[in-house]
Amino acid sequence: MNERSGREGRIPGGGGSDHRPRSRRRRAAVFTAWAAAALIVVGGSGLGYLYLQLDGNLQGVDIDTQLYGKDRPPDIGDGSMDILVLGSDSRSGANSEYGRDDGAARADTAMVVHVNEGHRSATVVSIPRDTLVDRPVCTDPDGDRIPGARNAMFNSAYEVGGPACAVATAERLSGIRMDHYLEIDFTGFKKLVDELGGVEITTTEAIRDRDSRLDLAAGTHTLDGEQALALVRTRKSVGDGSDLGRIRLQQVFVKAFIAQVRDAGLLTDPVRLFGVADTATKAVTTDSDLASVAKLTGFARSLAGIGPSDVQMVTLPVGYDPYDPNRVVPIDSDARQVWQALRDDEPVPASALRDSAAGRGGAGPVTSTVPGTVAPAG
Numbered sequence: 001m002n003e004r005s006g007r008e009g010r011i012p013g014g015g016g017s018d019h020r021p022r023s024r025r026r027r028a029a030v031f032t033a034w035a036a037a038a039l040i041v042v043g044g045s046g047l048g049y050l051y052l053q054l055d056g057n058l059q060g061v062d063i064d065t066q067l068y069g070k071d072r073p074p075d076i077g078d079g080s081m082d083i084l085v086l087g088s089d090s091r092s093g094a095n096s097e098y099g100r101d102d103g104a105a106r107a108d109t110a111m112v113v114h115v116n117e118g119h120r121s122a123t124v125v126s127i128p129r130d131t132l133v134d135r136p137v138c139t140d141p142d143g144d145r146i147p148g149a150r151n152a153m154f155n156s157a158y159e160v161g162g163p164a165c166a167v168a169t170a171e172r173l174s175g176i177r178m179d180h181y182l183e184i185d186f187t188g189f190k191k192l193v194d195e196l197g198g199v200e201i202t203t204t205e206a207i208r209d210r211d212s213r214l215d216l217a218a219g220t221h222t223l224d225g226e227q228a229l230a231l232v233r234t235r236k237s238v239g240d241g242s243d244l245g246r247i248r249l250q251q252v253f254v255k256a257f258i259a260q261v262r263d264a265g266l267l268t269d270p271v272r273l274f275g276v277a278d279t280a281t282k283a284v285t286t287d288s289d290l291a292s293v294a295k296l297t298g299f300a301r302s303l304a305g306i307g308p309s310d311v312q313m314v315t316l317p318v319g320y321d322p323y324d325p326n327r328v329v330p331i332d333s334d335a336r337q338v339w340q341a342l343r344d345d346e347p348v349p350a351s352a353l354r355d356s357a358a359g360r361g362g363a364g365p366v367t368s369t370v371p372g373t374v375a376p377a378g
Contacts, residue, residue, distance in 0.1 A: 050274065051293055057281035060291025063181055066139050066164035073177040079117040080345050084170045084178045086110055086158060087232075088185040107158040107166055109232070109250060112174060114342040119302050121310040123348055124254065125338060126247045127170070128318055128358075129155035130327050136172050138165035153327065163285070173330075174339045180299070181287040188283025189232075190225030195272075195279040198222040199260045201231070201253065209237040228253065244315065244328075244358045251313040258308045314338065314348050317356035331355060 087109030110127040131154045138146040138161035146161040157169035167178050184192075193199055202220040209215075214230035214237075223231060232250045239245025266273040281293070290296050317334035321327040337352035353359070 054277055054281045055293045057278065058291045058293070058296065059285045060288040061141075061163045061181065061285060062288045063164045063167050064287070064289075066141070067168060070136075070168060072168075073171055073175050075177050075179075076343065078345065079119075081113075081115040081119075081179045082176050082342065083113040083115070083180040083182060084110070084167055085113055086163070086166060086181075086183045087189065088158070088183055107155040110154060110166070110170070112170060112176070112178075112342070114176075114345075115303065115306070116345050120305055121312070121347075122303075122306055123312045123314070123342060124251070125174075125342070125348075126251060126313070126315045127154055127173070128243050128247060128316065128328050129153065130243050131173075131316065131318060132321060132327050132329050133169060133173050135165070136168050138168055140165065163287075174342070176339060176342055180290055181285075182290075183285040184283050186229055188279075190229050191279050192225070192276075192283050193223065193228045193257075194225040195276050196260050196264050198224050199228055199253065199256050201256050207231075207234065207237060209234040211236055242326075242328075244318075247315050247358065251315075254313065255308040255311060258306075258311065262307060312347050314353060315356065315358035317353060317358070319355075319357050328357060 086107045088107065107129060110129060112125045112127065114123045114125070116122065132151045133154050135149045135152040135157050137148040138157070140146055140161045141164070146165060149156075154169060154173070158166040161168075163181055163183060167181055170176075171178055200220065200222045203216055203218055205218050207214055207216045209230070212230040212233040212235070214227065214234050216227070216231075221227070232253055233246070234249055235241060235243060235246040238249060264272075264276070266276060281296070286296065290299055316338060317331040318328035319331055321329050334352045334355060338348050341348045341352070
């Protein structure tokens with residue numbers, strides 16, 4: 001891809017992670033919460049059926065088998081983790097109210113989540129769904145060969161080849177091996193937000209978007225599942241109307257969501273804790289290595305020390321495609337800096353982000369002192 005440059009911009013939610021030491025009491029409370037969750041679902045006579053119920057909710061995808069023998073990046077093996085997280089835009093079943101079901105689903109949201117070696121901080125790299133990439137040869141879930149393609153939209157990988165093809169494409173783009181895969185669809189996302197009691201955000205201006213059905217006045221709101229879904233789907237009424245503005249909203253929402261999970265009081269409410277666990281295990285599809293309650297709980301416990309201030313959120317540096325302004329292409333030199341930072345287990349440097357169109361296509365000024373504060377561009 002050709003390098004593109006533009007006016008200097010700043011990625012919302014970016015900047016370095018906050019590495020201030022967390023108190024022992026706080027760490028103990030977080031660990032105890034996960035331990036309590038494990039006890040509720042697996043411990044004690046008569047509670048085994050809860051474990052079986054949650055375990056039966058999970059859907060796993062055997063990505064490693066589909067990618068066996070492929071030219072994958074090496075496993076670094078330093079204790080860090082890289083996870084491809086996708087939001088599916090399937091319109092089938094309960095998702096049909098969001099559009100016509102054409103028999104295919106795409107990766108409406110894509111993020112590579114890098115958890116550092118000590119599992120005390122993370123970097124999240126959003127990949128715009130309209131990014132033109134080289135899609136490798138894939139094998140779909142039925143075992144059929146899917147030809148590779150040059151200058152294909154990133155989200156087409158999931159559409160034509162399913163999760164394994166999305167993972168292969170992310171690995172080709174980044175040069176980083178994905179350790180895990182997580183996917184959530186519209187309905188699962190809504191239910192999880194509702195089960196948590198909503199997520200608080202503050203917008204400094206009204207946001208109204210007919211397509212996503214979002215209608216928010218300026219001010220602080222506790223979004224229910226329907227409103228939260230509308231927020232992360234909003235595109236045309238923010239920034240320049242491209243997917244880059246929507247990504248900025250999604251990044252701010254992710255931090256607000258992390259804060260809500262940590263402050264939801266699940267430790268003192270076992271019934272609510274089980275409700276959240278039941279909803280979460282129904283909402284996600286994972287790689288087969290995580291598709292059990294025991295493994296998923298262990299995975300979540302390993303991330304329990306990471307709070308909103310420990311997460312750096314950036315967007316892959318891109319420029320608008322000169323042949324089609326509705327598509328973007330990676331700025332090669334800057335993108336290499338981003339992926340190298342993840343390989344080196346370091347925060348993404350500001351120098352990698354300054355020329356990206358993501359800074360110009362964003363959602364306007366963001367107040368970082370409140371993790372969930374968003375505002376559309378004027």
